[in-house]
Amino acid sequence: xxxxxxxxxxxxxxxxxxxxxxxxxxxxxxxxxxxxxxxxxxxxxxxxxxxxxxxxxxxxxxxxxxxxxxxxxxxxxxxxxxxxxxxxxxxxxxxxxxxxxxxxxxxxxxxxxxxxxxxxxxxxxxxxxxxxxxxxxxxxxxxxxxxxxxxxxxxxxxxxxxxxxxxxxxxxxxxxxxxxxxxxxxxxxxxxxxxxxxxxxxxxxxxxxxxxxxxxxxxxxxxxxxxxxxxxxxxxxxxxxxxxxxxxxxxxxxxxxxxxxxxxxxxxxxxxxxxxxxxxxxxxxxxxxxxxxxxxxxxxxxxxxxxxxxxxxxxxxxxxxxxxxxxxxxxxxxxxxxxxxxxxxxxxxxxxxxxxxxxxxxxxxxxxxxxxxxxxxxxx
Numbered sequence: 001x002x003x004x005x006x007x008x009x010x011x012x013x014x015x016x017x018x019x020x021x022x023x024x025x026x027x028x029x030x031x032x033x034x035x036x037x038x039x040x041x042x043x044x045x046x047x048x049x050x051x052x053x054x055x056x057x058x059x060x061x062x063x064x065x066x067x068x069x070x071x072x073x074x075x076x077x078x079x080x081x082x083x084x085x086x087x088x089x090x091x092x093x094x095x096x097x098x099x100x101x102x103x104x105x106x107x108x109x110x111x112x113x114x115x116x117x118x119x120x121x122x123x124x125x126x127x128x129x130x131x132x133x134x135x136x137x138x139x140x141x142x143x144x145x146x147x148x149x150x151x152x153x154x155x156x157x158x159x160x161x162x163x164x165x166x167x168x169x170x171x172x173x174x175x176x177x178x179x180x181x182x183x184x185x186x187x188x189x190x191x192x193x194x195x196x197x198x199x200x201x202x203x204x205x206x207x208x209x210x211x212x213x214x215x216x217x218x219x220x221x222x223x224x225x226x227x228x229x230x231x232x233x234x235x236x237x238x239x240x241x242x243x244x245x246x247x248x249x250x251x252x253x254x255x256x257x258x259x260x261x262x263x264x265x266x267x268x269x270x271x272x273x274x275x276x277x278x279x280x281x282x283x284x285x286x287x288x289x290x291x292x293x294x295x296x297x298x299x300x301x302x303x304x305x306x307x308x309x310x311x312x313x314x315x316x317x318x319x320x321x322x323x324x325x326x327x328x329x330x331x332x333x334x335x336x337x338x339x340x341x342x343x344x345x346x347x348x349x350x351x352x353x354x355x356x357x358x359x360x361x362x363x364x365x366x367x368x369x370x371x372x373x374x375x376x377x378x379x380x
Contacts, residue, residue: 035050035051035052035210035211036208036211036243036247036270036273037050037121037208038207038209038251039186039208040207040251040254040265040266041184042258044262045262046184046285046286047262047263047283047286048113048180048283048284048286049270049282050111050270050280050281050282051270051273051274051278051282052110052278052279053274053275053277054277054279055277057279057296058103059103059323059350060280060322060323060346061101061102061106061321061322062102062291062322063099063106063317063318064099065097065098065099065100065112065147065150065311066311066313066315066317067097067151068313068314068379069151069377069379070092070093070378070379071092071094071148071151071376072091073089073140073144073166074373075139075140075141075169076142076170079373080366081366082365082366087139089138090140092148092152094313095151096118096151096154096311097114097309098151099112099113099291099309100146101280104347105346105347105373106317106343106373106374107373108141108143108147109143109144109146109150110143112146112147112150113286113291114150114151115289115311116182117154118149118156118159118182119180119181120149120150120159120177121146121178122146123175123176123178123210124174125212126174126213127174127213127216128193129175129190130191130193130194131191132164132194133167134165134166134167137165138166138167139166142169142170142173142175143173145166149179155185156179156187157185160189160198160200168191176189176190176213176214178209180286182286185200185201186207187199187200188209188214192213197214197215206218206221206244206251211243217244220245221244224245224249235250235272240275246273247269247273250269250272263283263285263292263301266283267292267294267301270283279296280296280322288305289305290303290306291306295323297323297325298323298324298325300326300327300328301328302331303330305330308332313379313380314379318337318338319335319336320334320335320336340371340372343371344368344370351366
């Protein structure tokens with residue numbers, strides 16, 4: 001009983017510190033975070049576009065994740081604090097390969113597209129986010145939950161159906177999610193005050209998600225001309241408050257006057273949603289299964305085709321530094337096999353750039369736990 005109380009106290013103290021530091025930084029820099037995701041689609045194309053906006057510079061990798069890999073869930077409590085929980089683990093073998101963008105570490109993703117055309121990605125949520133806890137269900141770090149979805153599902157309906165089967169562990173990670181599939185379905189998934197809020201298909205009239213709850217932004221949009229109100233939209237006014245409004249207007253303008261250079265136009269819209277702190281801009285061409293991207297460190301648009309990679313787990317997981325200085329062309333040849341050391345260096349660089357983490361005396365041990373997790377993933 002004494003040992004159990006010590007473990008509970010350790011978990012409590014660890015999460016108090018972690019939550020305070022992450023949330024304090026988010027509050028202090030609230031006007032400096034502004035991720036956005038939207039879909040531009042018609043009978044000829046389906047493009048999913050994402051801006052990762054953040055005040056500090058951020059390291060990151062693009063990963064070619066394999067199918068046929070045996071995996072086991074892990075919580076953020078264990079990764080950050082080394083404290084294991086007693087709940088059963090979620091175990092699976094990845095059914096699909098995927099291409100993901102990872103600022104944190106391998107297997108712990110921000111978003112991505114799998115080989116059958118399912119996308120899911122996160123954005124910060126300004127409202128009071130609280131993930132629901134399901135009794136006796138496995139706990140899984142929210143960034144790994146995203147990878148689990150791409151590993152196992154092919155449709156938005158499957159994603160929604162899975163939600164109550166695992167408790168998301170992400171204290172201090174105020175995230176909501178945009179998901180879409182190749183059949184044209186979309187869903188916005190939010191966890192507000194412990195309540196699951198889902199908007200699907202017709203309930204997503206504007207295929208755009210920023211950093212307020214979808215209901216909040218959609219209700220505000222109704223005040224503007226063309227969306228039910230009388231206020232004019234001025235696209236020259238860029239602010240956190242107007243990001244959703246401006247994005248919705250640009251999507252409406254595209255519907256009225258579609259262009260042939262859709263990839264360039266996609267990046268043009270992403271640029272309009274950049275307030276000077278966008279680190280990565282990513283475009284997935286779902287119909288042709290290609291990924292395009294550029295970063296603040298290298299503004300050339302780079303791309304590669306999913307079909308040029310082998311998603312079988314009999315070959316190494318491949319990766320590329322998303323910030324690598326490369327020309328504007330197909331970057332397939334620059335991917336390298338995964339290595340623990342490269343992953344570890346990325347994790348170190350990330351945490352050393354975040355106030356509240358770089359001061360932690362146990363930072364080396366924490367980094368090692370993050371770097372060790374992919375070593376538990378094996379080809380079946």
